[in-house]
Amino acid sequence: MIDLLLYGVFPYVAIVLAVVVSIWRFSTNQFSYSSLSSQFLEGRKLFWGSVPWHIGIGLLLIGHLIGVFLPASVRAFNGAPIRLYILEGTALALGLMALVGLIVLAARRMGDSRVRSVTTTMDALVLVLLLVQVLTGVGTALFYRWGSFWFVNTATPYLWSLATLSPKWDYMVSMPITVKLHALNFFVLVAIFPFSRLVHIVSAPLSYLWRPYQLVRWNLPMSRSLD
Amino acid sequence: MDVRLQLSMVFHLDKCIGCHTCSVACKNIWTDRKGAEYMWWNNVETKPGTGYPTQWEDQQKYRGGWEVKGDSLKPRLAGRLGRLANIFFNPYLPSLDDYYEPWTYKYDDLFNAPAGDDQPTARPISMITKEPMNIEAGPNWDDDLSGSPVYARNDVNMSELTDEERESLFQLERMVFFYLPRICNHCLNPACVGVCPAGAIYKRGEDGIVLVSQEKCRGWRFCISGCPYKKVYYNWGTGKSEKCILCFPRVETGQAPACFHTCVGRIRYMGVLLYDGDRIEEVAKAPEEKLVLAQRSLILDPNDPEVVLAAKRKGIAEDLIAAAQKSPVYRFVKEWEVALPLHAEFRTLPMLFYVPPLLPVAASVESGSYDLSDGDFFGSVEKARVPVKYMACLFSAGDEEMVKGVLRKLMAVRAYKRYETVGDIDARRLSAIMQEAGCTMEVAEQIFRLTSLPRFKDRFVLPASHREQFVETVEDVSSHKGQIGVGFGFGTPAKRGL
Numbered sequence A: 001m002i003d004l005l006l007y008g009v010f011p012y013v014a015i016v017l018a019v020v021v022s023i024w025r026f027s028t029n030q031f032s033y034s035s036l037s038s039q040f041l042e043g044r045k046l047f048w049g050s051v052p053w054h055i056g057i058g059l060l061l062i063g064h065l066i067g068v069f070l071p072a073s074v075r076a077f078n079g080a081p082i083r084l085y086i087l088e089g090t091a092l093a094l095g096l097m098a099l100v101g102l103i104v105l106a107a108r109r110m111g112d113s114r115v116r117s118v119t120t121t122m123d124a125l126v127l128v129l130l131l132v133q134v135l136t137g138v139g140t141a142l143f144y145r146w147g148s149f150w151f152v153n154t155a156t157p158y159l160w161s162l163a164t165l166s167p168k169w170d171y172m173v174s175m176p177i178t179v180k181l182h183a184l185n186f187f188v189l190v191a192i193f194p195f196s197r198l199v200h201i202v203s204a205p206l207s208y209l210w211r212p213y214q215l216v217r218w219n220l221p222m223s224r225s226l227d
Numbered sequence B: 001m002d003v004r005l006q007l008s009m010v011f012h013l014d015k016c017i018g019c020h021t022c023s024v025a026c027k028n029i030w031t032d033r034k035g036a037e038y039m040w041w042n043n044v045e046t047k048p049g050t051g052y053p054t055q056w057e058d059q060q061k062y063r064g065g066w067e068v069k070g071d072s073l074k075p076r077l078a079g080r081l082g083r084l085a086n087i088f089f090n091p092y093l094p095s096l097d098d099y100y101e102p103w104t105y106k107y108d109d110l111f112n113a114p115a116g117d118d119q120p121t122a123r124p125i126s127m128i129t130k131e132p133m134n135i136e137a138g139p140n141w142d143d144d145l146s147g148s149p150v151y152a153r154n155d156v157n158m159s160e161l162t163d164e165e166r167e168s169l170f171q172l173e174r175m176v177f178f179y180l181p182r183i184c185n186h187c188l189n190p191a192c193v194g195v196c197p198a199g200a201i202y203k204r205g206e207d208g209i210v211l212v213s214q215e216k217c218r219g220w221r222f223c224i225s226g227c228p229y230k231k232v233y234y235n236w237g238t239g240k241s242e243k244c245i246l247c248f249p250r251v252e253t254g255q256a257p258a259c260f261h262t263c264v265g266r267i268r269y270m271g272v273l274l275y276d277g278d279r280i281e282e283v284a285k286a287p288e289e290k291l292v293l294a295q296r297s298l299i300l301d302p303n304d305p306e307v308v309l310a311a312k313r314k315g316i317a318e319d320l321i322a323a324a325q326k327s328p329v330y331r332f333v334k335e336w337e338v339a340l341p342l343h344a345e346f347r348t349l350p351m352l353f354y355v356p357p358l359l360p361v362a363a364s365v366e367s368g369s370y371d372l373s374d375g376d377f378f379g380s381v382e383k384a385r386v387p388v389k390y391m392a393c394l395f396s397a398g399d400e401e402m403v404k405g406v407l408r409k410l411m412a413v414r415a416y417k418r419y420e421t422v423g424d425i426d427a428r429r430l431s432a433i434m435q436e437a438g439c440t441m442e443v444a445e446q447i448f449r450l451t452s453l454p455r456f457k458d459r460f461v462l463p464a465s466h467r468e469q470f471v472e473t474v475e476d477v478s479s480h481k482g483q484i485g486v487g488f489g490f491g492t493p494a495k496r497g498l
């Protein structure tokens, strides 16, 4: 029963919240749609936290997405054990890198008085949730070997069942506790996404890559032309 | 020819008395808010000195402005991909300590302290952390400290000088300094716009004012390093960039910006310039020694019938063209060629021009007293107490001849007036001076008038921009009635989160 609620119902609540509130927040308060950078107040520690954290977690996220969308390719890649070991080793290293970065960031947020003065309760909550997420992830990698191997046979079909509106939560029931927590906490993060600084993920400025350097805005198209 | 209009400025440095009235006027109107306490959109620094933020001119440190790579123009902050790679941490961002930590005092303690033997004191507390702090820097911390080892010696422009020239600046008897008031230059090739990943910064087409859209800004902070003048500031409370808006609400209604209006020394001039938008990139790529001349060539003659016609075709209103014809900025920059851009080598094509200070009377102290009997009352440019090289670093991308030319012309104006009023310079000598400076008596008189006797209307030739007409066509002008905000541009309160 509880599994039904946590893995069959709650994901939908979280996703609906994320989508609806994100759109609502963007259209009513675009001003707040970013993360409040504190590099200006403290830069040295930030470097050792922000860079490993973002690179580690970003690549891991991409890895998970590949597992969900291209499970066949993951299976094929893992066909030779040596490649499996390399993949798992890299993932574990990235997880540890993200963990170290996150710990530095958390310590900085609590320890530096300037940064503390621009920290909200939501910021603290996000940090705690992310810490849980990374710890359960790293824990799983350490204790339940070859995650990339079983991920594509359990998590991938589970997530697809959610996507196709026929949730098969029993995939999660038999999972070890770290995996269960990891999945649940993921949906908690999804749920608080639109209420927190996490929204900066979707404001990544990719269009910068192709726009011209200079931007000129005219009040109205030059309509007062004489001819 | 793509005729465009630019609100432009001239600061006459000989007239600045360093009173900071301009800075205070600006602070009171725009930056007296949480997160903006440390910002001075207008600041006045002492030169030689390190300025605000400290050593802002050092582009090795901050990577501001543009550089020519091959035959294309690139932000010094690295190319597009390189910039995005630095998005988790901007290695060239100035920190709060490069400006100063804003503070206030615990005034309450003066009233609430228990009775005791000592006077109660109001301790300084940080406006960021609210904790007690030691004040180690503040606004204008280097004010008038020209000779100091901490400030003057670390002036970035000093590195171009010879040891001898440098030492001459530190002799007690020859100590010299001048003031450099700075605001955003509202450049034609703004680097802040070029490096903004979110596309939040833009130049207004109608008048060239450079603004940051607070809604679009996502706080990536590249503009802070990208602007070589350090005139975009990071609001640590809202997480957005902010900058001088050239008091556009005032300018649109034909009033001078607050810092211009209040300037005690009346050093500030504002008017419009017409320029050729098609040539911006070409000019910004000019070889360094030609930059100032190239920028000047971009400015079009508003009395040229062809230019007027092209301007009208582009939709520039008659009264704006008339204002361009009366522009004091045009006279200083283009007609008389005595106003120069600050650090043209940053390649942003700044539209704030400076009339360099005529150096203080050269005096020698060999006899123990100021000896002015050098034959030449005003001294000569070559014997100037501030080495011409130093001036050239600031105002002409290193070209000493150009600065000398300007200084000679300014001297010629003085000689001319002296000839007229004191009479100890005879006509022959005067015409020699005039010839050397490439100036005529008529021009000298005009420069003198606009420098010393300008009325308000001569200093600021600002036609109203008729913006209300644009606004009325797209929205109900009373629709914002009763809305509140933090006082600049936000329709809703600038609040973070939900």
Ligand code: SF4
Binding pocket: B015, B016, B017, B018, B019, B020, B021, B022, B023, B044, B179, B181, B262, B263, B264, B265, B266, B267
């Ligand atoms: S108000 Fe004018 S004279 Fe006074 S410091 Fe500012 S620019 Fe100089």
